[in-house]
Amino acid sequence: MSRYRAALAGLGLILIVLLYVGLPGPPEQTSQLQRGLNVTVLAGLTRGNSQIFYREVLPIQQARRAQVVLLHGKAFNSRTWEQLGTLQLLSKRGYRAVAIDLPGFGNSAPSKEARTEAGRAELLERVLRDLHVQNAVLVSPSLSGSYALPFLMRSHHQLRGFVPIAPTSTRNYTQEQFWAVKTPTLILYGELDHTLARESLQQLHHLPNHSVVKLPNAGHACYLHKPEAFHLALLSFLDHLP
Template sequence: MVAALFGCWFRVGGARSALVGPVIPVGRTVVQISMSRSQVVLLGLGLLLILLLYVGLPGPPEQTSWLWGDTNVTILAGLTPGNCPIFYREVLPLPQARRVEVVLLHGKAFNSHTWEQLGTLQLLSQRGYRAVAIDLPGFGNSAPSEETRTEAGRAELLQRVLRDLKVHNAVLVSPSLSGHYALPFLMRDHQQLHGFVPIAPTSTQNYTQEQYWAVKTPTLILYGELDHILARESLRQLRHLPNHSVVKLRNAGHACYLHKPQDFHLVLLAFLDHLP
């Protein structure tokens, strides 16, 4: 290949040599490039390496959309009544409504809009679920509230939101920070919940093994494989819930629903579809 490309081999008195390279015309002058044998070999090896690298390099990564749902689903928005209104986004079931309704909380760096961007609200609507995503007090479009200073206040706030929005047979999805609200509610009012989906929530260490044993709510414990701190700590406590299953999302971190949205949605829908 090298000889064909560069024409650098010729004979002098019957012997082969590698002293002359290609002949390149420059105007009316002919310039002859001299190359040593070692230079020719190195150049040939370099070209071969480039060729191998070009063939062996992987193609560009697949472009995956963050949004995984029908963008044509209508998303309603509003504020709950009362002195400390809570902002919410809501979708209604497109086909025949299923029994349970999904309430989506959020982590510290997020708000209800996250579930719209991710396509979770749209997807739940397509599958026949009414779904409500709320902005916790002090996040998104919800003002801070003094009520959230106590555990009882946070549980009562969540209970009031469900009552104001006429949510029945609720399945509560609680990632990260929102465990600060979901767990007090679970311990006090778990009879109102038809299902619970904790995603590495905070505050799990605040309750005893006996308190967890008393909760009979069907629970899907979700966490990311790469979340080595909060996921492990919460899993250690949540395993005391008597009616639970555990799913670990591979190659996903703390906000596993963002890192692996399709896997998250498939697991969530499977849990919801099989609730009695």
């Protein structure tokens, strides 16, 4: 009888372990110490049908009104902004910052919505809603322009600010469409980016409420080449938003 009870107990323990491993866990929490800032980076999945992975830091000072949403380019993901110290720096300055993995990148699964312009705009709108982001400032490098620009054109009234960094897809919109967007905009690009930066500038200049910052001796991913200059420009823009 004792062997029978021991076997049952062992079987029960195995089932508990299997259930624990199979169940989704709470958002990951990892303490980060970077550039002298001791903050906690949270990671998790949005609740939408097409679940999107995100990282965020809560402000370690009193929260400011603007909330910064960081997208990414083709060769990157949300972790780029953690490794660069951008999430941590924004937290120290009192901004809530969220970095997301676009569908098919990082820890986000591919999504059928991403196949169309309207689908990409709706997906981004839903992600912001799921994460309770308000007064968003959207930072959009390179590839992420295919998400940020459709969103900007249809939902720019929801944005507090827009920071395009040589985004793709600018040719998909007319001069009149850009004129209609009143969102405060900081156009950032690297001095050595002679292709996409130059192409996007031709269209982004039609945004009526914009300023331009060129980062010297920086290429397409200018935020990686000149992170301090990038952070200074971004923080100055955020701090002076109405």
